[in-house]
Amino acid sequence: MTSRNVSRFWEWGKKIICVGRNYADHAKELNNAVPTEPVLFLKTPSAYLTEGSPILIPKYSNSVHHEIELGVVIGKGGTAIPQSSAMQHVAGYALCLDMTARDVQNDCKSKGLPWTLAKAFNTSCPVSEFIPKERIPDPGNVTIWLKVNDQMRQNGCTSQMIFSIPFLISYISEIITLEEWDLILTGTPKGVSAVQVHDELHAGIDDVVSMTFTVGRL
Numbered sequence: 001m002t003s004r005n006v007s008r009f010w011e012w013g014k015k016i017i018c019v020g021r022n023y024a025d026h027a028k029e030l031n032n033a034v035p036t037e038p039v040l041f042l043k044t045p046s047a048y049l050t051e052g053s054p055i056l057i058p059k060y061s062n063s064v065h066h067e068i069e070l071g072v073v074i075g076k077g078g079t080a081i082p083q084s085s086a087m088q089h090v091a092g093y094a095l096c097l098d099m100t101a102r103d104v105q106n107d108c109k110s111k112g113l114p115w116t117l118a119k120a121f122n123t124s125c126p127v128s129e130f131i132p133k134e135r136i137p138d139p140g141n142v143t144i145w146l147k148v149n150d151q152m153r154q155n156g157c158t159s160q161m162i163f164s165i166p167f168l169i170s171y172i173s174e175i176i177t178l179e180e181w182d183l184i185l186t187g188t189p190k191g192v193s194a195v196q197v198h199d200e201l202h203a204g205i206d207d208v209v210s211m212t213f214t215v216g217r218l
C-alpha cells in the first residue's frame, strides 16, 4: 500500500473490471444464458462519478439502465493470485452502479461488436464512499438494493453470485494483472430498468453505506 489514501481510490484507480451475468436471475431477465465462465468487460477511470454530480445519459442512447453492484477495491496487486489468498488482496469495497446504455448494448450484441459504447461512457460508474474491508466481514452475504424515486427496483443478496469474490480475483488476475486501486464490479441482481432525466437513484448495502445520484443528459 502506498501513502495515498485508499478512501479516494477512484482518483488513483487504473482499471475497472466488470463481471457480467453473475446473477442467474439477471441473466434470465435479459434472456442471456447463465454463464459457465465469468463474462468480463472493462470501464475506464473516466467513468467514475462520486456523489454530488449527475449521471449523464449519452446523446446516442435512449435507454440507460441502472445495475447496482458490489465493487471490490484491490489493495495489493498480483498475477495468478490463488483463491486461497485472494481476500488478502482486497482493501475494501464500494457500492457501484454499472450504468448501461441497453439499447446500444443490444445493437452491439446483434452485430457481434464490443460493448464499450454501452458500458464505458463518462459517468457510467457512480461509486459510494470507500468501505474498509473490516466493515463487511462476509462480502458473499450482504444485501444490495436500489430505489428509483423511492420505489424499490433491485434488492439482491451477494450470496446469489454465480462466481464468488475469491474466484473472480483469481480468475481475473490470471488474465489481467491486478494493481492497487483497481476496482472489480461483481455483477448485478435482477430488476434493471431504464432511468429518466431528473430521476433520483438511492442505493445501499445493508446498513453499511448508502448513496444518492440524480440523472441528467448530455
Ligand SMILES: O=C([O-])CC(=O)C(=O)O
Pocket: 018, 019, 020, 021, 022, 023, 026, 027, 030, 067, 098, 100, 105, 186, 187, 188
Ligand atoms: O449488461 C449486462 O447485463 C451484464 C452485466 O453487466 C451484469 O450482469 O452485471
Ligand SMILES: [Mg+2]
Pocket: 018, 019, 020, 067, 069, 098, 187, 188
Ligand atoms: Mg453489470
